[in-house]
Amino acid sequence: MATDIPEHQRMSDEEVLAQIPTFLAAGHETTSTGTTWALYALSENPQVQKKLREELTTISTDNPTMDELNSLPYLDAVVREVLRLYPPVPFSQRLTVKEDVIPLSAPVTDRNGKVHEYLEVPKGQFVFLPILSVNRDKKLWGEDSLKFRPERWESPPEAASAIPGVWGNMLTFIGGPRACIGYRFSLVEMKALLFTLVRAFEFELGVPAEEIGVSSWIVQRPFLRSNPEAGGQLPLKVKPVRRM
Template identity: 65%
Template sequence: MDFLLIVYTIGALVALALYKLASFMWSRIASPLRHLPGPPNDSLLRGNVEVLQKEEESVPQDRWAQQYGHTIAYRGLFSTRRLWTVDTRALNHIMTHHTIYQRPLPTRYRLSGVVGPGVLVTEGKQHKQQRRIRNLTEIFTGKSNQLRDCWLEKISKNGGASAQVDALSWLGQATLDIIGRAGFGYEFDALNPTGEINELSEAFLKLFATPPRSRRLFSFLQLNIPLLRLIKTEENHKAEQAQATMRRIGMQLIREKKAAIMAETLEKGREVECKDMKERDLLTLLIRTNMSTDIPEDQRLTDDEVLAQVPTFIVAGHETTSMAVTWALFSLSQQPDMQRKLREELLQVATDSLTMDKLNALPYLDAVVRETLRHHSPVPATTREAFEDDIIPVDTPYTDRYGRTREYIEVKKGDLVFLPILALNRRKEIWGEDAHEFKPERWEHIPKAVASVPGVWGNQLTFIGGPRACIGYRFSLVETKALLFALVRAF
């Protein structure tokens, strides 16, 4: 009897899974995206994904645009069609209608706990953010100088003339330290010559480690088939342990910060304002805002929601910036004239600890950072899933598969949309024939067409746009400048 029950249950689960798979496949096959032109399918399982992974993302996309037009559909995993467009009106529509176009569910599962409602607390408060980042600049310059000194020490140990360093790895340690200190007043101490890492760094590394090759397929299936998440792999167990460590340390930090805010409130006899607080990391500011009496009780974040911000900021704000600085150093190493020009500008500054305003007043440094982020966008693309049927307006009509001219794109609930950040940033129609070259000088006279780019910053899509744009971009810009200032001046 028990045996029969097990067989029936398994049978029912398999039937349910097959039904779900069939209805998913049918909805994808019937998607109106089938009317769009696009490259032929390369593989039933992987669609055109391999070609995107083999080359720099924007290169095959550029080829597609030339061959099939600026609004096309390519094939993703299991041959499902994805909308790819560089039409700026269409992209603006997608990014501003953030309730229709959300992060795909598998991405959300992978980042679960990463994007919490607390992120919204800081949205729209741009002026305040600016003031906060001014306060954080000291941390950026301090850590940048510490990195410079680590490299100087390596050179001196190597005989005093030169040394070989893995720039991306060192910069990753520096930006981890910066986000720890500036984000939540925590010292990762990753920038240390012994290479030892502390408990939280270790937990973080485990949480985001790539599974071994043999288990990658199963991890991928787990992302897409929720039922499989009931089976726990070694990676799942490790991730759970790491999450528990992060939770313990995060909760401890939250308790300490709350106690410090309470103590300051008691000392002053009134609610403390951000400007007169001793600790000004982002987590303290978030907790303070949350404790403020003008926020209604039902709109306050729980400690868990506040805690969700810790990995959010580490993930979103750490490798992106180290990647940007590494690309800047790489590009400058290829262009000695530009490197010299930048160094000359930086050497005119007498101190090695600049304020945010002084860093922002260096014009060539600004142009180098803008050009790096345009030409080597650390996040080259992102995706959205349509949670409702929709009609997307376009700026420039396109021709569909049957030769008809279309003035809008039709999408069905469940369709995936690709936001081609790098491809748009390098588009010749916007930036001119030299769009694929690294040229900071272009920022002295930018073409009129760039005004149509719907990005939150710098006429580029690097930090995307709309309500879910990067909230750390000002932080990252000053941090990137501080790191380049210290390194290009010294080496």
């Protein structure tokens, strides 16, 4: 609708309608899954949960504006770290519509001894995008890449800046023209949920941590290893916060 956008960059009515399910998914499935993993991470790291709650209580209202939510640096760091370590969608795919090449950051040698500086991709080839692997790569994030540490976002590693994600130097929302159209909505919704929950309640795991497994199919969900048939589960002990 903007007057300064060239005609070839405008979305048709059909394309706009086709994106509505994406907003619904961002507002429900992926956001609820991301919030679930946030509660898991906070339960596993009570010192982070305490620090976050202290920041959240600096806001005087129970109904913060979007600007107030975005003004909280530790909340932002917690959300970033959750979505780095536990991206709701662990991988994606793209289908090539023409022949192309994928440049490599460093040459690789195949089993026949041939050195490749790029990969040739034929038309009609599915390309696998390993979101989870990139978000946890030690070469990009450091030796503690598998550790939940929101403080890393105070000074993100320089190597991670090369990740072509649309948000947060990660691939959680993909990147480029096919990036998640609803990512801003998803982020503020997740912040609002954590703001309300963590201010009001304390969370701890209801089962030993080793009992929690990960089921990955489209989205990755926690489940109980002792009862996988029950589907996605994350038992938590919840108690109200006592404010002085």
